[in-house]
Amino acid sequence: MSETILVTGGCGYIGSHVVRQLSESGHRVVVYDNLSTGFPNALVNGEELILADLSDTAALNDAFQSHRFSTVLHFAAAIIAPESVSLPLKYYGNNTRNTLGLLETCVRHRVKRFIFSSTAAVYGFPEGGVAAEESVLAPINPYGTSKLMSEWMLRDTCAAHDMKYVALRYFNVAGADPLARMGQRTPEATHLIKVACQAALGMRERIAIYGTDYPTPDGTGVRDYIHIEDLASAHLHALTYLEQGGEPTAMNVGYGRGSSVREVLNLVKEVSGVDFRVVEEDRRPGDPASLVARAERIGELTGWKPRHNDLRGIIADAWRWESKLAALPKQ
Ligand SMILES: NC(=O)c1ccc[n+]([C@@H]2O[C@H](COP(=O)([O-])OP(=O)(O)OC[C@H]3O[C@@H](n4cnc5c(N)ncnc54)[C@H](O)[C@@H]3O)[C@@H](O)[C@H]2O)c1
Numbered sequence: 001m002s003e004t005i006l007v008t009g010g011c012g013y014i015g016s017h018v019v020r021q022l023s024e025s026g027h028r029v030v031v032y033d034n035l036s037t038g039f040p041n042a043l044v045n046g047e048e049l050i051l052a053d054l055s056d057t058a059a060l061n062d063a064f065q066s067h068r069f070s071t072v073l074h075f076a077a078a079i080i081a082p083e084s085v086s087l088p089l090k091y092y093g094n095n096t097r098n099t100l101g102l103l104e105t106c107v108r109h110r111v112k113r114f115i116f117s118s119t120a121a122v123y124g125f126p127e128g129g130v131a132a133e134e135s136v137l138a139p140i141n142p143y144g145t146s147k148l149m150s151e152w153m154l155r156d157t158c159a160a161h162d163m164k165y166v167a168l169r170y171f172n173v174a175g176a177d178p179l180a181r182m183g184q185r186t187p188e189a190t191h192l193i194k195v196a197c198q199a200a201l202g203m204r205e206r207i208a209i210y211g212t213d214y215p216t217p218d219g220t221g222v223r224d225y226i227h228i229e230d231l232a233s234a235h236l237h238a239l240t241y242l243e244q245g246g247e248p249t250a251m252n253v254g255y256g257r258g259s260s261v262r263e264v265l266n267l268v269k270e271v272s273g274v275d276f277r278v279v280e281e282d283r284r285p286g287d288p289a290s291l292v293a294r295a296e297r298i299g300e301l302t303g304w305k306p307r308h309n310d311l312r313g314i315i316a317d318a319w320r321w322e323s324k325l326a327a328l329p330k331q
């Protein structure tokens with residue numbers, strides 16, 4: 001029997017793009033998801049879905065017993081940073097505790113490789129707004145802390161057992177499948193590019209710029225927006241890296257280029273052709289002025305090269321997806 005990859009959270013925004021790329025490149029994939037924020041029809045190649053919660057250790061164990069997973073890609077998590085401030089235990093439970101349970105199961109079943117969805121939020125407010133993998137790790141909310149704790153559990157587990165890992169620290173993931181088969185679907189998403197597209201579609205009356213007095217070129221927040229297709233392909237490169245004996249490590253996944261909120265909004269207006277209403281509001285608590293990746297390591301170690309490094313293209317794909325989604329019957 002050929003090796004099978006387990007993808008937790010594979011029905012979500014990022015997981016579903018990775019599942020598609022894995023299937024398209026000939027891997028056998030099984031998805032484990034409780035559909036809390038995911039959608040089964042995001043699995044466009046008929047991949048097997050185990051509908052269960054990660055906290056259900058019996059279901060998890062059954063899944064590992066009936067498939068021989070060589071590799072686990074772990075996306076399932078709660079992901080809203082501001083919510084984590086008011087509901088910290090939801091984040092330590094779903095992100096940290098469930099990762100612990102998953103790691104125990106992996107060790108029990110002798111999984112060889114583990115690829116973890118981490119986040120730039122582990123850096124908090126990096127000096128100069130630029131974060132390298134060796135920058136200080138100082139998350140400023142429970143979401144970031146829950147992810148950093150998971151990284152550390154993973155590091156220590158792999159040091160003690162015969163399992164290798166890569167933790168991918170994503171910067172600002174945006175855009176959608178260029179063929180609009182899948183994209184970000186969470187109705188209450190707060191991500192800038194999604195919210196701006198919704199404003200252009202008339203689904204929101206306006207969009208707010210949170211802070212215009214940052215020490216950035218135009219006063220608004222600067223982020224490193226990465227196309228979901230490039231982010232997804234980083235996982236396949238990380239997998240090959242581990243298969244070829246690469247050492248466990250964390251890798252940033254970004255382009256190393258910052259764009260401001262105003263730049264993003266102007267491009268969404270251009271791409272959509274809609275001059276939606278923009279208002280200026282106070283800074284959102286917990287937002288760094290600038291968060292941009294030092295992104296050399298992943299290219300050097302895995303050979304990953306971005307193919308969609310163009311903000312207008314990211315926005316065009318997001319716009320196509322949001323327009324399609326808005327026309328679908330409500331689920
Ligand atoms: N979206 C971003 O901008 C971003 C940035 C950095 C890191 N990440 C990380 O990437 C991963 C995926 O994020 P996403 O944007 O695709 O989120 P998402 O909410 O679209 O996907 C999460 C998936 O996990 C499933 N899930 C959640 N808890 C589960 C549980 N207990 N048991 C089983 N399934 C469960 C959900 O149903 C969903 O399908 C997360 O780990 C997140 O922390 C995301």
Ligand SMILES: O=c1ccn([C@@H]2O[C@H](COP(=O)(O)OP(=O)(O)O[C@H]3O[C@H](CO)[C@@H](O)[C@H](O)[C@H]3O)[C@@H](O)[C@H]2O)c(=O)[nH]1
Nearest residue numbers: 119120121170171172190191192195208209210221261287
């Ligand atoms: O309606 C909005 C939404 C956002 N912003 C600004 O836009 C930028 C980007 O914000 P957002 O899209 O919400 O992303 P971040 O807060 O940067 O966080 C994302 O990117 C992080 C990694 O960089 C991940 O850890 C998080 O999970 C993910 O939500 C920030 O300057 C926000 O202040 C606005 O001005 N108005």
